[in-house]
Amino acid sequence: MFSFIARRIxxxxxxxxxxxxxxxxxxxxxxxxxxxxxxxxxxxxPADQLESWLVNHGYRQNFFLRYGQWLGVLPKHPITxxxxxxxxxxxSFCNDPTEPQxxxxxxxxxxxxxxxxxxxxxxxFPALGATGLLMFWVLAVMVPISLLIGILAGMREGSxxxxxLSVASIASTATPEYVSGVIFTVIFASWLGWLNGSxxxxxxxxxxxxxxxxxxxxxxxxxxxxxRMTRASMVEVMTQQxxxxxxxKGLSFSSVVxxxxxxxxxxxxxxxIMLQFPWLLTGVVIVEVMFRYQGFGYxxxxxxxxxxxxLLLGCSLVSVFIVLITQLISDVGxxxxxxxxxxQ
Amino acid sequence: MQxxxxxxxxxxxxxxxxxxxxxxxxxLVMGASFTYRRKLGLYGQLFDSGVGIAGVFICLFWLFTAxxxxxxxxxxxxxxxxxxxxxxxxxxxxxxxxxxxxxxxKLARDVFSRxxxxxxIVLIIAPAATxxxxxxxxxxxxxxxxxGGKIDTLLSFLANLVLAFPVIxxxxxxxxxxxxxxxxxxxxxxxxxxxxxxxxxVLFWTRYKNRPDRLYILLGITLVLGGWIYAxxxxxxxxxHIVHIDPNQLNIFVAVVFASSPGVFRIVRxxxxxxxxxxxxxxxxxRGESPWYIMLWEILPNARGPLIVDACLRIGYxxxxxxTLGYFGLGLAPESPDWGTAIKxxxxxxxxxxxPALPPTIALMxxxxxxxxxxxxxxxxxxxx
Numbered sequence: 001m002f003s004f005i006a007r008r009i010x011x012x013x014x015x016x017x018x019x020x021x022x023x024x025x026x027x028x029x030x031x032x033x034x035x036x037x038x039x040x041x042x043x044x045x046p047a048d049q050l051e052s053w054l055v056n057h058g059y060r061q062n063f064f065l066r067y068g069q070w071l072g073v074l075p076k077h078p079i080t081x082x083x084x085x086x087x088x089x090x091x092s093f094c095n096d097p098t099e100p101q102x103x104x105x106x107x108x109x110x111x112x113x114x115x116x117x118x119x120x121x122x123x124x125f126p127a128l129g130a131t132g133l134l135m136f137w138v139l140a141v142m143v144p145i146s147l148l149i150g151i152l153a154g155m156r157e158g159s160x161x162x163x164x165l166s167v168a169s170i171a172s173t174a175t176p177e178y179v180s181g182v183i184f185t186v187i188f189a190s191w192l193g194w195l196n197g198s199x200x201x202x203x204x205x206x207x208x209x210x211x212x213x214x215x216x217x218x219x220x221x222x223x224x225x226x227x228r229m230t231r232a233s234m235v236e237v238m239t240q241q242x243x244x245x246x247x248x249k250g251l252s253f254s255s256v257v258x259x260x261x262x263x264x265x266x267x268x269x270x271x272x273i274m275l276q277f278p279w280l281l282t283g284v285v286i287v288e289v290m291f292r293y294q295g296f297g298y299x300x301x302x303x304x305x306x307x308x309x310x311l312l313l314g315c316s317l318v319s320v321f322i323v324l325i326t327q328l329i330s331d332v333g334x335x336x337x338x339x340x341x342x343x344q
Numbered sequence: 345m346q347x348x349x350x351x352x353x354x355x356x357x358x359x360x361x362x363x364x365x366x367x368x369x370x371x372l373v374m375g376a377s378f379t380y381r382r383k384l385g386l387y388g389q390l391f392d393s394g395v396g397i398a399g400v401f402i403c404l405f406w407l408f409t410a411x412x413x414x415x416x417x418x419x420x421x422x423x424x425x426x427x428x429x430x431x432x433x434x435x436x437x438x439x440x441x442x443x444x445x446x447x448x449x450k451l452a453r454d455v456f457s458r459x460x461x462x463x464x465i466v467l468i469i470a471p472a473a474t475x476x477x478x479x480x481x482x483x484x485x486x487x488x489x490x491x492g493g494k495i496d497t498l499l500s501f502l503a504n505l506v507l508a509f510p511v512i513x514x515x516x517x518x519x520x521x522x523x524x525x526x527x528x529x530x531x532x533x534x535x536x537x538x539x540x541x542x543x544x545x546v547l548f549w550t551r552y553k554n555r556p557d558r559l560y561i562l563l564g565i566t567l568v569l570g571g572w573i574y575a576x577x578x579x580x581x582x583x584x585h586i587v588h589i590d591p592n593q594l595n596i597f598v599a600v601v602f603a604s605s606p607g608v609f610r611i612v613r614x615x616x617x618x619x620x621x622x623x624x625x626x627x628x629x630x631r632g633e634s635p636w637y638i639m640l641w642e643i644l645p646n647a648r649g650p651l652i653v654d655a656c657l658r659i660g661y662x663x664x665x666x667x668t669l670g671y672f673g674l675g676l677a678p679e680s681p682d683w684g685t686a687i688k689x690x691x692x693x694x695x696x697x698x699x700p701a702l703p704p705t706i707a708l709m710x711x712x713x714x715x716x717x718x719x720x721x722x723x724x725x726x727x728x729x
Binding site: 018019023026027029031032035170171173175176181182183185189190278282285286289290297300301304315316319324 | 523
């Protein structure tokens, strides 16, 4: 078990290394650097000044050298004025070093956000906290509802309840966030006026009024999928011999479902819920942009739209880490929950 | 000047009337399919359940809408009639006396016509991108599952690498306007569009190796047709100027194929690993068949059930991806009538006007729902066998 986890963590680190290299390559393409230079300088700057801005801020150094600096295996150099030999900070707003030193991701320095004029850590971690809060409420809504729907549908396969709930869950998987978000806003914010169509005020404090729409919009897409997986698992369990034995012993249907079937039927949904996180990440981006909630997704879009290199790298590092670590948890957790599976 | 409106009832009737070519085509196709459903194999079995009929109905509805878009829509989707700005559903356009059935949007375009034309974009890109993703996934998934070992480790690592990317980040990196100045999209297109040609060449080669009369004809057709389309799509150098794709659309297309082929790869790999332990594969190996013959002519046909179901779901998923791209304003032109872009434009103004938002959302939702119902019903039918 230990070596399994160690090997998986090794793969995760390798994947993260490859992915950040790919992202680093894409954000450093010539058109993207131009875009960055234009957004960072005054309007209508001539081309040679754009170029000198890029040179001055170290964007014209060798690609691998800069990746190594970002990673923290090579020292970061400050800007040196060729005429006077004086060194200045690369970006004054986030305490860049004035003398060469190792300060990359490995040292815990995620770099400098050019869009928000602060360090990446100062921007990214509060945003992650805000998104974590959103995720918590989404899971708190999504998991119980979807498990309940799945169990009710799978309890008696082919019954009227089953068919109605199955079609409902198919409909919910066919509704991406930007569709359900619009429909819910129209119904609850425009027509009924019960809820707020914007979650911008949720950064100060969440209330039922401003936080419900983002949460249900994000939850509805996942509910259908988890419910269908739970139903499939429940249907399979209900045909097992031990369920028939329990029924023949004279136990009531409800106690058979609760005591015998549930425990075994809930192993598969656990994996599915864990594997939902990558989808939730995409959903988070859409929902946060749609409802103007200042979280991780909002930061990612801002970073990508302005080609904010360090912030975008930080965002991809975080999202890839979340995706891979939830996969690992789902594999390990599955082995713990199901004693028939042994990880080699 | 006061805009005149028709009543809500007339709007409903008018919309139903505008769709007349779709209804005619639907009645013909559904009627014929229902009558001969016993002879139509898997497709005919769909008509045995209500869910299946609903799925086929919705999918065909949008298919015919896309085909007859120019007949159905009363206006040009890009035309702006300034008096019709933000008009409510049922407004009458003064010049032509035609009706803006679903009202006008903030740029005074007809929401109804835009929804109808939007179906064309979605119904061309989504199935085509899914087709290419299937080709890439199958061509790489078969050897990974069949040989295992180093090939499998390498390909699986690459697939997991792409899957670990949040889709939205991938799109932001791959579908920016700047990237069109670099050779990356064309290189990726050149790589992906090679797969169908390789696939069909190997397919025919393994089967008709010993029958040159057929082999050369089939290989010739594949290479000429494939090469022609390839030249048109990747280099935009089609000698006959028929095959042509916008650089923007090529970029979207490539990004969508890139994002969805690892999923196909994983499914094909899993199915191959399962099927290669069957007796008929062992029999073919004993006969001395080549590995690629076994993969393409023994394993692949037996994996078709789950693959068809997956393809249906994947077209729906691709539609959602296209909508996401449109929603974030990536790739597609800002005035493009596709549903995602329309939802983006309308959702910014939800506080003042809600009518431009509803038609594209409902269209997108119903199309994906139709595909999901179709997939669900196909899965149930194939389980019965």
